[in-house]
Amino acid sequence: MRVSAALPTGVAALLFESARRRRDAEDRLVVHLREAGYAEVILPILDYVEPYDSLLTTASRGELYRFVDRDGELLALRADFTPMLARLLAPRLESLPLPLRLYYRGDVVRYQEERAGRAREFYQLGAELLGLPGEAAEREVLRLFLELATAVGGGSLQVVLGFAGALDQLLLAADAANPAALAAAVARRERSAVRRACPALLAVVENGVPERPEDLGPEAAGRLRGLLALRDELAASFPQALLTIDLAEFACNSLDPRMSEGAAEGERSYYDGVVFHAYAGPAALPVGGGGRYDRLFKALGAEIPAVGFAISLERLLEARP
Amino acid sequence: MIRLALPKGRNLEAALAAFRAAGIPLDGVDANGRSLLWRLPDLGVEILSLKDWDLPLYVGHGIADCGIVGSDVLEEVDGDLLVPVRLLAGRSRLSLIGLDPALPAPGTQVRLATKYPQTARRLVAGRTWGAEILKLSGSIELAAVLRLAELALDIVQTGRTLAENHLVEIETVAEVAPCLVVNRASYQRHRALLNDWIGRLEAAEVVS
Numbered sequence: 001m002r003v004s005a006a007l008p009t010g011v012a013a014l015l016f017e018s019a020r021r022r023r024d025a026e027d028r029l030v031v032h033l034r035e036a037g038y039a040e041v042i043l044p045i046l047d048y049v050e051p052y053d054s055l056l057t058t059a060s061r062g063e064l065y066r067f068v069d070r071d072g073e074l075l076a077l078r079a080d081f082t083p084m085l086a087r088l089l090a091p092r093l094e095s096l097p098l099p100l101r102l103y104y105r106g107d108v109v110r111y112q113e114e115r116a117g118r119a120r121e122f123y124q125l126g127a128e129l130l131g132l133p134g135e136a137a138e139r140e141v142l143r144l145f146l147e148l149a150t151a152v153g154g155g156s157l158q159v160v161l162g163f164a165g166a167l168d169q170l171l172l173a174a175d176a177a178n179p180a181a182l183a184a185a186v187a188r189r190e191r192s193a194v195r196r197a198c199p200a201l202l203a204v205v206e207n208g209v210p211e212r213p214e215d216l217g218p219e220a221a222g223r224l225r226g227l228l229a230l231r232d233e234l235a236a237s238f239p240q241a242l243l244t245i246d247l248a249e250f251a252c253n254s255l256d257p258r259m260s261e262g263a264a265e266g267e268r269s270y271y272d273g274v275v276f277h278a279y280a281g282p283a284a285l286p287v288g289g290g291g292r293y294d295r296l297f298k299a300l301g302a303e304i305p306a307v308g309f310a311i312s313l314e315r316l317l318e319a320r321p
Numbered sequence: 322m323i324r325l326a327l328p329k330g331r332n333l334e335a336a337l338a339a340f341r342a343a344g345i346p347l348d349g350v351d352a353n354g355r356s357l358l359w360r361l362p363d364l365g366v367e368i369l370s371l372k373d374w375d376l377p378l379y380v381g382h383g384i385a386d387c388g389i390v391g392s393d394v395l396e397e398v399d400g401d402l403l404v405p406v407r408l409l410a411g412r413s414r415l416s417l418i419g420l421d422p423a424l425p426a427p428g429t430q431v432r433l434a435t436k437y438p439q440t441a442r443r444l445v446a447g448r449t450w451g452a453e454i455l456k457l458s459g460s461i462e463l464a465a466v467l468r469l470a471e472l473a474l475d476i477v478q479t480g481r482t483l484a485e486n487h488l489v490e491i492e493t494v495a496e497v498a499p500c501l502v503v504n505r506a507s508y509q510r511h512r513a514l515l516n517d518w519i520g521r522l523e524a525a526e527v528v529s
Contacts, residue, residue: 158509189403189508191519192529205405206516244509279506282383284401 010112010120022123025152025317026105029125032151036144038101038127043084045106049074051087055299057269063110077109081126082308083270083296089130090302098131098304118285119314126290126310130297133305138274138292139230141307145278146238149288153280153316157241161231161276164291165255166224166247167204169217172256174198179259186251208246216247227274250275270296274307281319287312323511326369326376326388331478332499335411336389339528343521365514377402377502386507387515393476393497397437403508405519406528407498413478415440415495419465422489425450425472434464435474444474444494462486501528 007013014022030040049066056064065077078084081104089096105125112118127144129137142159149157167186171179174197182201185193189205200215209228213221227245235243253271273292280287290309297304327336327350340347350359350368359368369385376390381400392407393415415437417424425431427449435441438456445452452472457464461475466486476497477483477490501522503515522528 158506160509189405189503191405191523192407207512242509246509249505279509282386282504282506284381284383284505284507 008120009114010118012119012121021317022313025313026125028151029148029311029313030103030105032148033103033127033144036101036147038103038144041085041102041104043078043081043088043104043106045078046075047078047084049076051300052076052083055083055270055296063112065109065111078106079108079110081106081108081124081310082128082293085128086293086296086302086306087300090297090300093131093302093304099137100130101127102130103127122315123313124310125313126308128306128308130306131304132307135226135230137305137307139233141290141309142230142234142274142276143237145276145288145290145309145311146234146241148311149278149280149316150238150240152311152313153287153319156281156319158279159241159243159276160246160249160279161227161243161274162245162247162250162253163220163223163227163274164250164253164271166216166220167201167251168254168256168259169220170198170201170204170210170215171251171254172258174201176258179254179256180252183251183254183259186248189248204248204251208244208248210247230274249277270299276309280316283315283319285312285315287316287319322365322367323387323507323514324367324369324385326371326379326385326390328373328376328388328390328499329370330373332373332389332391332408332411335408335499338410339408339522339525342525342527343518344525345518345521374398380502380504383504383506385504386511387501387503389499390502391497392495392500393437393440395500395502396495397439401505402502403505404500404502405515406522407500408528409498410527411499413476413497414490414493415474415497416477416490417444417472417474417492417494418462418477418483418488418490419472420468420488421471422491424448424491425452431472432470433472433474434461434470436461437474440494441474462488498529 064079067075069075107121107123109121112120129141171182175182182197186201186205194201194205200210203211210216213224231243231245253269253275255272270293271291272295275291277286277289288309288311292307294305297306327333337347357370371379373390373394376388377398377400379385380388380402430451432455433441433452434455434457438454441454455470461473462482464470465473465488483490
């Protein structure tokens, strides 16, 4: 009998050269992470669904591979490392020496409509820095991300920076009835819808930042100034990467509960501070991203500052010249 | 150098005219001809000629930085693209059509023929009637005329084809416009040029 070698949609086997290429890259990154003082955590591929119930959006719930175990428990395949790590650490934080520097690697599985470039199983390598407050943690994590991504990806790395909730005040003032829809239009850079609703947002759509930081409101203006300084500092250290601030890119990543209705198509929306996406080569799918996610721990009952990132290693390798 | 993808077929003229009006003459481009790629070094532009349905994929993968494609196609094959402006020319409607001028009665089950199965599924999900979606690749009106399906979801431009075949436009589902779409990564890289183009298209009043 002939056995078919076909695989289900969205998964791939790496054979020979492609396997070697990924393991080589992975090895180099792991050496780098260890040297930077990060310790590995190995997480299970199966977990209960229930602890994540309050964290899931309609979109992220739809991506889960869920099933009922023989004992009747509802389980899911791992779709994201960060919440799993947060849930496992939250009850133990008081007994752990802070700050914690952790990294993980492995596959995540998410149901995606069949589309080119959208695998259902993909490999992630990421790092989390827990318990170091303020901008120091954001600087360290962004630096580490840039070091890793430029080490493997070669040239043409673009990092787009923003922060969660940056446009909330403008969005709510412009369209109190449906700010989430306006946020989606800003994220898609739809000029006429944005112009009609709020001229100040138009500058954000065109240039990524408002004409004056104060347009965002006093608190967000301060954060924007801080981010501009951090961007300049990182750009000087990583001249081979293009670092831009584009608040429109993260318009849907809000902090205001009034905007959570219909929020974020598939966006993992636990970020509540600095947030970033990285692109490499021409493709429009990010090769990595991350940010601050204190509120994820808060939702799990722990108060701790947390910043981290994940790299999609296969996409990054694909972009290598 | 920026790479612009233009669609073959009905949206091509609208796209070329809009760029011409904006002072960006894409001279010599005949996207309905046999050539696949043109270089316009003076403008710093390369033009790709693609079928509508393939265009979002090329832009999504960054093979083209930007392109012009109908919102009907975009709704169907969402590739997470940026959509800064929509052209005023070349607009049409996505409509439910059929021989019977009334929508199906609540609780009934019909067949619906379309080139847009995803859009159709989303549409039917919000209705009181149900439909089996039949995906066809062309001559959608014929499916309704010959009663392969009670309903068809298709583009209506002038309505002439409908009238000739005794079909009725029962309900307009969406306005359809050729859209400028941009790859997310390209938008960061070519922001100045794209903003310049968009500004000129807006000044020429050929987009909204």
